[in-house]
Amino acid sequence: MAEKEKLTIVVFSGDLDRALAAFMLATTGASMGMEVSMFFTFWGLNIIKKNEGGISSKGLMRKMFNFINRGGSRRLKLSQFNMLGLGTWMMKRLMKDINMPSIDEFITMAHEMGVKLIACTASCGIMGLPEDAFRSEVESLAGAAYFLGEARKSKVALFI
Amino acid sequence: MAEKEKLTIVVFSGDLDRALAAFMLATTGASMGMEVSMFFTFWGLNIIKKNEGGISSKGLMRKMFNFINRGGSRRLKLSQFNMLGLGTWMMKRLMKDINMPSIDEFITMAHEMGVKLIACTASCGIMGLPEDAFRSEVESLAGAAYFLGEARKSKVALFI
Amino acid sequence: MAEKEKLTIVVFSGDLDRALAAFMLATTGASMGMEVSMFFTFWGLNIIKKNEGGISSKGLMRKMFNFINRGGSRRLKLSQFNMLGLGTWMMKRLMKDINMPSIDEFITMAHEMGVKLIACTASCGIMGLPEDAFRSEVESLAGAAYFLGEARKSKVALFI
Numbered sequence: 046m047a048e049k050e051k052l053t054i055v056v057f058s059g060d061l062d063r064a065l066a067a068f069m070l071a072t073t074g075a076s077m078g079m080e081v082s083m084f085f086t087f088w089g090l091n092i093i094k095k096n097e098g099g100i101s102s103k104g105l106m107r108k109m110f111n112f113i114n115r116g117g118s119r120r121l122k123l124s125q126f127n128m129l130g131l132g133t134w135m136m137k138r139l140m141k142d143i144n145m146p147s148i149d150e151f152i153t154m155a156h157e158m159g160v161k162l163i164a165c166t167a168s169c170g171i172m173g174l175p176e177d178a179f180r181s182e183v184e185s186l187a188g189a190a191y192f193l194g195e196a197r198k199s200k201v202a203l204f205i
Numbered sequence: 206m207a208e209k210e211k212l213t214i215v216v217f218s219g220d221l222d223r224a225l226a227a228f229m230l231a232t233t234g235a236s237m238g239m240e241v242s243m244f245f246t247f248w249g250l251n252i253i254k255k256n257e258g259g260i261s262s263k264g265l266m267r268k269m270f271n272f273i274n275r276g277g278s279r280r281l282k283l284s285q286f287n288m289l290g291l292g293t294w295m296m297k298r299l300m301k302d303i304n305m306p307s308i309d310e311f312i313t314m315a316h317e318m319g320v321k322l323i324a325c326t327a328s329c330g331i332m333g334l335p336e337d338a339f340r341s342e343v344e345s346l347a348g349a350a351y352f353l354g355e356a357r358k359s360k361v362a363l364f365i
Numbered sequence: 366m367a368e369k370e371k372l373t374i375v376v377f378s379g380d381l382d383r384a385l386a387a388f389m390l391a392t393t394g395a396s397m398g399m400e401v402s403m404f405f406t407f408w409g410l411n412i413i414k415k416n417e418g419g420i421s422s423k424g425l426m427r428k429m430f431n432f433i434n435r436g437g438s439r440r441l442k443l444s445q446f447n448m449l450g451l452g453t454w455m456m457k458r459l460m461k462d463i464n465m466p467s468i469d470e471f472i473t474m475a476h477e478m479g480v481k482l483i484a485c486t487a488s489c490g491i492m493g494l495p496e497d498a499f500r501s502e503v504e505s506l507a508g509a510a511y512f513l514g515e516a517r518k519s520k521v522a523l524f525i
Contacts, residue, residue, distance in 0.1 A: 055523070057383065057525075059445075086386060087382050087385075087386060088444075088445060106455060106459060106462075107459065109455070110455060110459065113446060113452075114446060167465070170463045171459050171460055172459065189389050189390055189393040190393050190396075190397060193372070193390065193393055193394055193397060193399070193521065196520075196521045197370055197399075202521050202522075202523065203523075204386075204524060204525050
């Protein structure tokens with residue numbers, strides 16, 4: 046049997062709009078029979094953090110950082126026209142209006158379609174994020190070497 | 206005859222500086238004999254909107270959104286140092302000073318060189334953009350599946 | 366002997382966080398035996414500017430622009446949560462805390478590992494940056510055609 050073509054996406058950004066683009070591409074790729082990996086790093090980790098509860102990181106500075114930068118799929122904002130939340134609220138309404146899934150629904154859908162969701166080890170280290178900060182759909186933590194290993198076997202690799 | 210090598214660019218951003226980078230790469234690729242497609246999505250759609258007239262979208266919320274997010278190649282701003290328009294004005298002067306084409310000129314040039322300009326269907330759906338919101342150089346609307354189909358046949362695929 | 370696999374990265378952004386991602390990938394790639402090129406353009410040029418002294422560009426407008434947009438690896442800011450420098454300061458502390466190299470150290474390290482650092486000719490032209498504005502680790506200036514030539518021979522090409 047022929048090997049599946051791979052699509053590998055680095056999700057660096059934690060903006061609602063870029064997250065949306067990443068999941069649109071990932072789920073479309075999966076539906077086309079591609080083997081898709083999403084590698085969440087830096088602000089992108091916000092997308093796959095649990096929405097509920099606090100984040101238990103060690104040290105005052107990391108506690109502060111994770112309090113300010115709380116994250117979670119329902120707290121993402123537009124990169125432009127956030128307008129104190131009004132723009133983000135409008136965008137979510139516009140998405141719902143044409144039956145576009147929310148980021149929450151996209152995460153579940155991607156996971157069910159076999160898209161691998163991976164959190165970047167180094168970013169977790171800097172930010173002091175324990176593995177249980179992430180949703181159950183997240184498969185594992187892995188480093189830049191893992192990403193490059195996948196990317197060089199991929200037909201398409203994107204940095205979002 | 207050998208098939209041409211492909212270059213496929215997702216233009217997600219609507220910033221003047223990133224638009225400039227995208228068109229520099231697209232026109233350079235075309236001049237090197239590559240087959241180039243630019244796939245405009247989300248804020249990137251602003252780059253290829255007509256500069257004149259209003260945008261006739263349906264529903265109050267979409268009308269409001271397209272009023273605030275008017276777009277058009279001459280309304281793009283720098284992602285940094287916009288400084289209420291001063292930085293953007295300076296950048297346009299600096300570009301002109303070394304005979305760098307404006308975005309308007311780049312769009313015409315790219316089109317004449319055979320670069321395919323494509324608007325993302327899903328983004329148009331969310332934002333309620335009718336096909337006539339776009340300039341005549343825009344070839345067609347297409348979805349993420351079309352983009353991935355092109356990207357996986359491409360030597361180089363970038364997300365800007 | 367088999368040719369080395371190539372990794373080519375456009376560094377468009379001059380944000381501390383994106384610079385960090387770019388150097389993590391570049392040095393990891395080099396350590397995996399890949400042949401890595403980093404092509405700095407637009408705001409990304411700030412990363413490889415010398416930290417000391419002024420920049421001698423011609424014409425009032427370029428002098429002003431380079432005064433405002435001074436750059437240098439030690440002046441980079443976070444794209445989010447800069448909070449008048451507090452967030453950036455915190456991030457640098459968090460990085461140090463887990464023995465992550467600073468951008469300064471990453472540049473030296475990348476150079477020593479054979480990563481090619483290249484400055485984009487067109488951006489230097491727009492901004493009026495002379496070649497001596499850049500650190501000694503920067504190998505040369507080159508244009509978009511050079512980048513595309515490298516990218517199409519690359520296993521992985523990213524735009525950051």
